[in-house]
Amino acid sequence: MFNISHSLRIFSRADTQQKILFNIHEGINSTLVILKHRLQANKIRPAIQIVQYYEEIPLVECFPGQLNQVFMNLLANAIDALDESTAKLNFNDIKLNPNQITIHTALAEDKNHISIRIQDNGVGISADVQQKMFDHLFTTKPVEKGTGLGLSIAYKIIVQKHKGTLEVNSVLGKGSEFIITIPIY
Numbered sequence: 545m546f547n548i549s550h551s552l553r554i555f556s557r558a559d560t561q562q563k564i565l566f567n568i569h570e571g572i573n574s575t576l577v578i579l580k581h582r583l584q585a586n587k588i589r590p591a592i593q594i595v596q597y598y599e600e601i602p603l604v605e606c607f608p609g610q611l612n613q614v615f616m617n618l619l620a621n622a623i624d625a626l627d628e629s630t631a632k633l634n635f636n637d638i639k640l641n642p643n644q645i646t647i648h649t650a651l652a653e654d655k656n657h658i659s660i661r662i663q664d665n666g667v668g669i670s671a672d673v674q675q676k677m678f679d680h681l682f683t684t685k686p687v688e689k690g691t692g693l694g695l696s697i698a699y700k701i702i703v704q705k706h707k708g709t710l711e712v713n714s715v716l717g718k719g720s721e722f723i724i725t726i727p728i729y
Contacts, residue, residue, distance in 0.1 A: 565603040566611070568658065572596075572647060575615040582623050589630055589638045592623060597648040601658045605729045610701045614710075617694035618662045618722050619645065625666030625720065641665075656728055657708070663721035669714040677712065702726065 576583070576594060585591040626643040648661040669677065676682045678699040702710040708726035 563605045563607055566606050566608040568601060568604055568611070568649060568660065569598050571608060571612045572615050572649075572660070575612055575619055578616070579619055579623065582620070589627070589633075589635060590642060592626055592643040592645060595644060595646040597646070599648075599650040601649055601651050602728055604658060604726065606706055606726065607701075610705060611726075614698040614701050614724065615660075615662075617698045621694065622662060622664035622666065622720070625664050625668075629665075629667040652725065657725050658728060660724040660726075661721055662724075663719060665719040668716040668718050669712065669720050670716060674712055674714060678710070 583592045583594065622645050626645070630638045630643060644665050646661070646663045648659075648663075650659050651657075652659055673684060678695050680696045682696070699710050702708045702724055706726045708724060711723045711725075712720060713723070714720035
């Protein structure tokens with residue numbers, strides 16, 4: 545596992561004017577290290593379980609710092625959703641049905657794209673919110689908790705900067721899955 549200084553170097557690497565080859569798994573892992581304090585157990589809940597299914601994927605030509613920001617936004621939102629879904633449960637009830645984030649990477653069938661799936665077993669997202677969630681300044685969070693920029697910025701980074709797609713599948717009460725697909729080159 546990475547240490548915090550190594551993770552910060554990977555996470556915050558300065559983007560250039562051109563895309564560079566990058567190890568997506570290193571980017572995700574460095575983001576998880578930075579978020580470690582939010583994943584750990586506390587007085588209210590057990591630790592959030594992270595399940596990683598990393599298939600063998602090639603280095604990706606991308607803007608690494610921007611992709612890491614997307615990972616940060618999606619993972620932080622997943623943690624928020626898990627905390628919201630268990631807010632009224634006691635520690636032992638959460639332990640019986642643990643909070644979990646699953647991250648799956650794979651080479652797409654066309655062999656020209658990779659997919660990154662980030663899934664949680666949190667509160668889920670209503671169909672109404674799903675239609676607006678990538679809009680600039682849209683948020684469901686209270687004033688001090690969110691700006692409505694995270695998913696909007698993530699969408700722009702994936703779709704406009706990387707010519708990929710960012711989609712969501714969600715069921716209320718069951719959780720959400722964000723699917724990133726980006727070209728390798």
